[in-house]
């Protein structure tokens with residue numbers, strides 16, 4: 001399958017939504033088993049919220065209790081919210097605002113940045129290039145921050161006028177948070193604190209800003225289909241006014257209730273591989289609604305794209321052999337770039353007892 005061009009003309013979901021239609025086109029209608037069932041959401045369950053201030057505490061008990069909370073969240077949920085994470089709350093607000101403004105610019109200004117599946121950079125409306133695929137109810141903007149040879153600020157929106165500056169500052173701070181959490185995850189896995197970071201090499205970092213327009217029939221579609229993130233760690237700045245993100249837990253879909261100025265952190269497939277499945281990347285999806293649009297910023301902290309990623313040797317034992325074959329992130333992400341979001345099918349299809357005993 002070629003990643004040269006989109007297989008069909010691109011339709012902006014925002015334009016569809018703003019046209020005032022009362023039923024959604026058939027291309028957005030999900031099979032009944034994939035549709036969101038609003039009433040099935042158990043309200044009393046939520047993903048863990050962890051205050052990272054405890055990591056800098058002089059008090060050893062507080063520090064180790066924070067490490068334990070993170071360890072538990074990584075094992076049990078693969079998803080958690082972090083508070084006091086070091087990213088400036090005002091900058092978080094500005095980042096969200098500037099992207100809301102971008103999506104409300106006239107269409108012709110956004111179209112300048114239309115993307116293609118070759119790199120996905122720019123303004124897009126679909127993931128995957130399969131002709132006739134059922135599409136998600138969202139548009140997005142995708143850009144590279146690291147490595148610096150891929151960073152091209154001319155591919156970032158020139159409007160709103162503060163957009164590039166805000167992206168730069170925001171990304172720098174989130175990358176620092178990523179480096180800090182990589183150390184914590186290494187320590188919690190019983191590895192040297194730099195072990196995961198060294199396996200990632202010179203990291204890649206990119207931002208996808210998701211825009212979910214209002215939808216007249218939210219019960220028939222999804223803003224983003226179920227998927228696990230192919231990369232290392234994801235730092236999601238959700239819309240703090242409009243819920244939508246759902247995480248799969250024990251067969252149920254749990255709707256995340258974002259805490260003010262928290263980041264939602266989740267484990268990606270590459271950390272699942274490196275940790276030899278001690279930590280799992282977890283499926284998630286996004287619901288839309290008829291009353292309010294929603295914006296979220298997903299920042300992906302990834303390995304260098306041409307390094308082989310495989311289970312850390314220290315975590316491979318005769319009782320727990322290597323579950324995954326070595327693979328570069330470039331090879332790995334071709335799957336989602338071709339097929340679009342497909343639950344956890346990729347990482348699960350790679351896991352094989354036959355990879356053991358190497």
Ligand SMILES: O=C(O)CCC(=O)C(=O)O
Nearest residue numbers: 208210238245286296298
């Ligand atoms: O919009 C959200 O809350 C989640 C976005 C997401 O999962 C992604 O961009 O990969």
